[in-house]
């Protein structure tokens with residue numbers, strides 16, 4: 110029997126004659142070379158198809174036969190590259206679990222982060238609180254700086270009667286986003302645009318009920334101190350927010366007053382210490398109901414504001 114390992118796309122022999130105890134012993138020899146057990150188990154899961162519950166069962170029934178979708182040699186190669194070059198496992202395997210999705214990721218495009226999952230929940234809560242519109246109203250949203258397309262895929266799936274625009278100035282990102290939108294079956298409802306922030310969403314400017322963005326927001330002076338797995342491999346275009354980290358956030362806030370529809374929401378992710386300054390930016394362009402929200406670690410991570418509706 111053959112199967113292909115996601116990292117290489119090369120047809121490989123499935124390893125069928127491994128017992129649980131052999132696999133667990135080999136796992137320990139791999140971990141003795143370095144790295145974290147959780148990361149190695151992630152590799153077993155995503156590259157070799159050994160899912161969590163099945164892995165747990167090996168401890169209870171070590172003589173059970175194990176089927177891997179990659180050879181141990183292939184897995185060892187990926188693990189050693191991760192240890193040696195700090196390459197993110199997501200890039201090596203080409204996949205990143207995120208919300209209920211398994212997104213495709215590749216070097217040149219930011220790996221979607223766990224905290225960004227919450228940005229979707231926040232945006233959907235705000236949309237659910239909107240006064241119900243006429244049934245004919247097509248909800249319009251934009252994702253500025255779409256990267257892998259994670260936010261665009263999640264919004265398009267959660268809002269089935271909506272149409273979205275996903276913008277990025279990186280063509281590598283747009284290709285990745287397109288692949289993920291196609292895989293999720295929502296590509297026909299999302300218009301991908303190459304360019305800078307609001308400029309590329311101009312066709313619908315003033316019509317967006319929702320605009321989300323997770324822009325680059327790390328102050329430039331902090332980039333050198335990021336973990337090597339990020340610093341050496343992820344695109345700085347996706348990370349570098351300029352001197353105070355707010356360069357992109359300023360531009361996105363500046364376009365909101367004309368880009369949003371009256372009553373439309375702008376929902377932003379930002380650095381853990383930027384809530385107050387982002388709130389000031391949003392209030393400064395005339396948005397109302399400005400508020401910030403914490404991530405699961407308790408850090409102020411998201412801010413939002415709403416374009417006022419005309420007085421009746």
Ligand SMILES: C[S@@+](CC[C@H](N)C(=O)[O-])C[C@H]1O[C@@H](n2cnc3c(N)ncnc32)[C@H](O)[C@@H]1O
Nearest residue numbers: 221254255256277278279305306323324325347
């Ligand atoms: C932090 S990443 C976020 C990617 C994705 N939305 C996510 O949450 O994982 C920021 C994204 O903004 C894009 N970007 C940077 N400058 C931009 C600009 N001027 N206009 C549009 N996109 C830009 C980067 O290419 C990158 O994909």
